Amino acid sequence: MRIHFKTSYDHDIRLFPDWWSFSIYAALVIVAVILPWLLGDFFLGEVTNVLIWAIAGLGLMLLTGQTGQASLGHAAFLAVGCYSCIILMEHGWPFLLAFPAAGIITGLFGTLFAIPAVRLHGIYLAIATIALSVLADDIIVLLDPWTDGVSGKFAPVIDIFGLEIERWSTPARFYWLVLAVTILCTLAYRNLLRAPLGRAFAAVRDSEVSATAMGVHIALTKAAAFGLSCAITGLAGALMGFFAGAFNNETFSITISINLLMMIVIGGLGSIHGAFFGAIVIAFLPQVLSMVTDTLGGGIAIPGLEMGVFGAILILFILFEPMGIYGRWLKIRTWLELFPFARKDMFRRQKSYLKTERLR
Amino acid sequence: MSLLEIDRATLKFGGVTAVNDLSFSVEEGEVYAIVGPNGAGKSTVFNLISRFYEPYSGRISFAGENLLDRRADAVADLGIARTFQNIELFDHATVLQNLLVGRHRHRRTSMIEELLFTPRVRREERRHREVVEEVIDFLDLQPYRDKMIAGLPYGVRKVVELGRALASGPRLLLLDEPASGLSVEETQDMRWWIDDIRKQMGVTVLMVEHDMGLVAGVSDRVLALADGAKLAEGTPVEVQSDPAVIAAYLGAPADGGVA
Amino acid sequence: MDILQLLVSGLANGCVYGLIALGFVLIYKATEAVNFAQGDLMMLGAFVTLGLSNAEYVGLPFWLAAPLAIAIMAGVGYLLDLLILRHIFGQNQTAVVILTIALGFVLRFVAGAIWGHEPQTLQSPLAMGDIRLGGVVLGMADVAVIVVTVLLTICLYQFFQRTKLGLAMQAASQNQMAAYYMGIPVKRVQGLIWGLSGAVAAVAGILFASKGAIDPNAGLLGIKAFAAAVIGGFGSLPGALVGGLIVGVIEPFASRYLAAGYSQIAPYALLLFVLVFRPHGLFSQVRVKKV
Numbered sequence: 001m002r003i004h005f006k007t008s009y010d011h012d013i014r015l016f017p018d019w020w021s022f023s024i025y026a027a028l029v030i031v032a033v034i035l036p037w038l039l040g041d042f043f044l045g046e047v048t049n050v051l052i053w054a055i056a057g058l059g060l061m062l063l064t065g066q067t068g069q070a071s072l073g074h075a076a077f078l079a080v081g082c083y084s085c086i087i088l089m090e091h092g093w094p095f096l097l098a099f100p101a102a103g104i105i106t107g108l109f110g111t112l113f114a115i116p117a118v119r120l121h122g123i124y125l126a127i128a129t130i131a132l133s134v135l136a137d138d139i140i141v142l143l144d145p146w147t148d149g150v151s152g153k154f155a156p157v158i159d160i161f162g163l164e165i166e167r168w169s170t171p172a173r174f175y176w177l178v179l180a181v182t183i184l185c186t187l188a189y190r191n192l193l194r195a196p197l198g199r200a201f202a203a204v205r206d207s208e209v210s211a212t213a214m215g216v217h218i219a220l221t222k223a224a225a226f227g228l229s230c231a232i233t234g235l236a237g238a239l240m241g242f243f244a245g246a247f248n249n250e251t252f253s254i255t256i257s258i259n260l261l262m263m264i265v266i267g268g269l270g271s272i273h274g275a276f277f278g279a280i281v282i283a284f285l286p287q288v289l290s291m292v293t294d295t296l297g298g299g300i301a302i303p304g305l306e307m308g309v310f311g312a313i314l315i316l317f318i319l320f321e322p323m324g325i326y327g328r329w330l331k332i333r334t335w336l337e338l339f340p341f342a343r344k345d346m347f348r349r350q351k352s353y354l355k356t357e358r359l360r
Numbered sequence: 361m362s363l364l365e366i367d368r369a370t371l372k373f374g375g376v377t378a379v380n381d382l383s384f385s386v387e388e389g390e391v392y393a394i395v396g397p398n399g400a401g402k403s404t405v406f407n408l409i410s411r412f413y414e415p416y417s418g419r420i421s422f423a424g425e426n427l428l429d430r431r432a433d434a435v436a437d438l439g440i441a442r443t444f445q446n447i448e449l450f451d452h453a454t455v456l457q458n459l460l461v462g463r464h465r466h467r468r469t470s471m472i473e474e475l476l477f478t479p480r481v482r483r484e485e486r487r488h489r490e491v492v493e494e495v496i497d498f499l500d501l502q503p504y505r506d507k508m509i510a511g512l513p514y515g516v517r518k519v520v521e522l523g524r525a526l527a528s529g530p531r532l533l534l535l536d537e538p539a540s541g542l543s544v545e546e547t548q549d550m551r552w553w554i555d556d557i558r559k560q561m562g563v564t565v566l567m568v569e570h571d572m573g574l575v576a577g578v579s580d581r582v583l584a585l586a587d588g589a590k591l592a593e594g595t596p597v598e599v600q601s602d603p604a605v606i607a608a609y610l611g612a613p614a615d616g617g618v619a
Numbered sequence: 620m621d622i623l624q625l626l627v628s629g630l631a632n633g634c635v636y637g638l639i640a641l642g643f644v645l646i647y648k649a650t651e652a653v654n655f656a657q658g659d660l661m662m663l664g665a666f667v668t669l670g671l672s673n674a675e676y677v678g679l680p681f682w683l684a685a686p687l688a689i690a691i692m693a694g695v696g697y698l699l700d701l702l703i704l705r706h707i708f709g710q711n712q713t714a715v716v717i718l719t720i721a722l723g724f725v726l727r728f729v730a731g732a733i734w735g736h737e738p739q740t741l742q743s744p745l746a747m748g749d750i751r752l753g754g755v756v757l758g759m760a761d762v763a764v765i766v767v768t769v770l771l772t773i774c775l776y777q778f779f780q781r782t783k784l785g786l787a788m789q790a791a792s793q794n795q796m797a798a799y800y801m802g803i804p805v806k807r808v809q810g811l812i813w814g815l816s817g818a819v820a821a822v823a824g825i826l827f828a829s830k831g832a833i834d835p836n837a838g839l840l841g842i843k844a845f846a847a848a849v850i851g852g853f854g855s856l857p858g859a860l861v862g863g864l865i866v867g868v869i870e871p872f873a874s875r876y877l878a879a880g881y882s883q884i885a886p887y888a889l890l891l892f893v894l895v896f897r898p899h900g901l902f903s904q905v906r907v908k909k910v
């Protein structure tokens with residue numbers, strides 16, 4: 001077992017606790033950077049997809065895992081990010097301006113939505129966000145002059161100082177672009193966690209009453225969480241648009257919202273790793289399922305199978321591993337580190353009773 | 361001028377008068393205890409000071425400033441910190457993180473700076489951490505620093521909550537039943553800590569407590585409440601021997617003083 | 620006359636929404652969880668009835684198949700609680716929300732695997748014929764839906780107000796620990812609530828299937844029932860029904876009098892409107908937590 005000897009407070013403040021974990025993440029980034037030379041275009045596309053989902057997952061994780069506000073409407077914010085980025089580019093903005101602008105615009109939308117939403121708790125918030133997700137579809141159609149409604153839009157080619165980036169013709173460049181955004185978002189998320197605002201998010205999640213008594217402005221903090229979460233989600237939405245190439249009002253449906261929420265639960269609520277683990281599951285599950293049905297059933301597509309299996313996996317996770325894949329990973333790691341001294345009841349969950357949320 | 365002044369505060373829930381025309385003041389540097397039977401309105405007084413409840417009438421001022429002009433989250437900025445009767449910690453965070461939330465009122469950095477984790481944020485973090493470590497040393501919380509609250513025993517949580525309040529660097533500390541549910545030794549520790557908080561840190565303490573031993577041991581003045589109104593006020597000995605207080609506690613037939 | 624017809628068909632739709640919302644409220648009252656799969660339970664109830672009564676499947680007479688289906692769905696509800704929901708007791712609401720959404724996916728898959736994804740119609744005696752009142756033509760099914768819903772709501776209301784079990788259910792929902800101490804078998808009571816809401820879902824499903832075709836995605840109707848439940852305040856049985864009726868009536872009128880594109884927004888816009896101005900519904904039960 002590795003033991004961290006801490007000699008200064010900076011040990012807890014800096015990004016990595018020790019050289020070992022720094023080298024692991026550094027190695028991971030290096031592998032990620034050279035991946036285009038290791039993988040074919042198909043799998044590179046899949047990995048790109050994973051990363052885009054992971055960014056969206058980070059966005060939702062900030063809101064749901066960190067601040068405790070469940071959202072079933074994040075597809076709407078993906079849509080805002082996607083449409084605003086591409087509409088800005090159609091108006092002649094360069095990608096390098098349009099892309100961050102899309103994040104900011106989505107963040108502003110999120111903050112705007114937060115104004116009524118900060119008053120809502122638990123299920124009411126979940127339902128309000130569902131309504132938002134359903135409405136997004138209709139609103140995109142109503143805004144036809146800007147969004148081209150049902151017929152949809154095509155993503156233009158990205159041009160960064162003369163360097164052309166496109167999903168199909170230059171998959172490696174597109175992958176690096178997505179990777180860069182992923183790393184930046186992850187860093188920003190990580191920075192937030194070790195700063196006062198990140199702790200305020202957790203405080204709001206765990207006890208609004210005592211957060212208030214400690215001087216945390218609940219509404220502002222939640223609005224900040226919504227804004228940041230939606231900004232990250234908006235960036236993911238823009239990348240999704242480029243990845244898909246074409247999109248319309250049905251691309252960002254409520255199913256996407258639900259998938260996104262389920263994804264971060266499977267991955268592990270409240271951790272950065274969880275967003276990535278969940279993204280891997282959601283991006284590769286269809287592939288795995290089609291491989292399984294190919295070998296078993298001779299290639300007959302079973303409608304609804306994907307969602308059925310996904311639902312079943314999720315139920316099993318919530319029942320047996322509510323901390324998600326990341327939680328299981330931590331347990332396995334601890335078990336290995338302590339071997340052979342790990343005890344079974346080390347991870348036993350405490351029994352809990354229902355605390356009414358009608359009293360708040 | 362007193363540090364905290366409650367002037368003829370009244371609070372009604374529907375038809376029930378929880379606090380009835382209550383006035384008292386807490387002087388800088390003293391330990392002031394509020395006692396009274398269950399339902400006397402002790403915690404309600406705290407919630408009035410924390411601005412969780414809006415008084416029906418009356419004034420509350422702190423260091424000359426009208427508290428009623430402030431939002432609940434702006435009360436902490438004045439240097440008022442509190443603990444809760446049933447412990448309200450951030451369960452899914454570590455002890456260290458809980459204490460650091462106590463520093464929130466000293467946050468000087470903006471969201472953008474924190475996203476980038478600029479050198480200023482790092483400096484501020486170190487400064488917060490130093491204060492928090494002093495609190496950890498003071499309360500002997502070193503073994504629990506990186507433990508999750510959710511797995512801690514009750515007695516430790518109680519201390520962590522005190523620590524979180526102290527980490528905010530308060531002028532006035534509101535302790536809501538600091539000794540409830542604690543063992544004899546833990547209560548003894550709590551007594552020493554309250555003494556030290558007042559003497560070493562110069563923090564004024566206002567507490568609600570049932571344990572008369574603790575109250576008599578640490579407080580300078582005691583206020584006895586019954587049905588939201590003042591029953592008696594004075595030194596612990598005076599209040600304990602007040603016939604109205606004895607009657608209210610023992611439920612004996614009122615002989616004069618009890619309303 | 621036109622308006623009256625719109626009103627009746629709106630009310631009938633609203634009754635189905637109201638019944639699904641009733642299922643939400645039942646479970647919310649008992650366990651403070653929202654069953655996002657309630658719409659899918661309704662769909663399953665419709666398919667079970669269809670499977671039992673339609674000639675191409677089992678072919679039982681409708682009046683035998685319907686009670687049987689209701690009983691089966693009550694069993695399904697109870698089992699869902701016993702096998703799944705009970706185990707995540709006391710965890711936060713997000714977990715329950717996601718769990719029940721996942722359940723909905725699984726139910727949809729199961730129904731699709733058994734009965735296929737093509738829309739099917741229930742051969743129901745309720746669906747036959749029209750009633751003529753003067754110049755107004757009312758669907759028999761619409762009228763039946765309204766009558767059954769009203770009866771069911773009255774029964775449930777009486778059940779919660781008058782019977783010991785109903786009171787126990789209320790107690791268990793308001794303070795679980797205290798209910799334990801008072802000797803109420805909280806877990807069994809919650810299982811029964813789930814059974815009850817399964818039965819209500821089956822009734823809603825039968826009524827819904829009497830009015831038109833069903834397919835495994837019919838459960839998505841549940842989203843509109845959310846609007847109903849929220850407008851009703853999530854804690855009140857009559858509130859849920861009223862909410863359902865409001866949503867049901869708004870829909871046909873909106874599609875008649877509003878421009879295309881705006882009409883389907885109407886229920887959700889109303890939902891958001893209610894949430895903004897009455898965050899806990901029109902019949903709110905939320906109080907401030909004591910510290």
